[in-house]
Amino acid sequence: MNWVEQLQEQGFAQFRQYLPSDTANHLRKQILTAAHFKTWRLLTTPYRPLTHIKDRISSSNVEKCRQQQAIKAERNKQFAFSFYRTSNKHAKRHGAGDIHLNLAKTLKEQVAMPLGLSGEIRDSFVAKFEREQFISYHTDGSAGQYAFIYQLSKGWQPKYGGQLVLYPTKSRFYRKVIQPEFNCLTLLKLNHPMPHSVRMLNNPKHKHRLTISGWLE
Template sequence: MQWIDRLEQNGYIQIDNFLLHEHAEQLRKKIISVGHFKKWSLLTSPYRPLMNIKDKISTKVIDKRRHIQATQALRRHQFSFSFYRSSNKHAKRHGQTLLHKALGEQVVNLLSDHSLIKGELRDSFFAAYKKGQFISYHTDGSAGKYAFIYQLSSGWQQRFGGQLELYPKKIKFFKHVLTPRFNSLTLLKLSHPMPHSVRLLNNPAHKHRITISGWVE
């Protein structure tokens, strides 16, 4: 198939309309509507928690400081990131795990059907980005054979940021920029390799940049 050839040759592919539109809409609404205080965990790097606060639970004070530290590292051109990931804590209560694993298994089936992988979902999770969050230039190493990013960002505009930036030649000034498109699936061949980043977000609060990401083997 043509998309397989492009994936193997270029190291990445973006597939539009991965799910039926109504199924994608239902999935997005479920993610946004499910309410639980431990549904999301802030991930940042570098991570230097406040020394005088026990860092056992996420607080607004700690999260704000961690985000500032990550942003400062970005300005120094160090590897850094700041975004929210679906939490594994209280997974049975907030019910997100089944949602992102189901999508991950569909990716596994897609690639297994074409003999590209042996058929293992290494990891899957939701990622949500608020204004000012980002992921700087990096590779996923040996996390799996392919990485996947499924977009659930509806009505996205270029000025909101959050574009996925790919560097197929490992040169920072040579890149492909993929704007978040609702119901699109991006696959990255990690042996290519495929360094990538997520551009700094400038989205209004009501615009959710939500993805399902993970790795398959």
């Protein structure tokens, strides 16, 4: 079964060693060395503004409280998430624009064309997950025809968490667990549908779960 057939029948497909090693390493380096203070913004849900603390991304107190809110909601079986993502508003300042453009070109040639798609990317962003961050069970709805998750994590161990968990039959009892693997692209067929989640991280600070994610039309 080739990857197109697998994607249509099972709702997901993977490409290991998706990009040339030099290209993948360069992307990872670009992300890790992005130092502009507006490179990353914390996304959490549920999010209740904290009126007693000035709410800005540089406030560690705000981030800590927001993360605690998300963890509490997850434990109460509510939809929740917590992770950092690049802010597209400031993409030119920290080089994210170049990262997305380079990946978009390969997606159009290697993925969109074989699937008969236009290759338009509705949105893409770089995500960085730190300790105790996660995304709970969800679907992407009508965000696009296919979701892509490109992994740039190196030396990852299962005990660090952060696995992408797929539910191809819509049952939470049947799971496909995908470990973070450097230079690996995962495609999800959204009308399959393909519920998924990201397990809570338990990683040391020097280990980074980095992804470039988005949706293809």
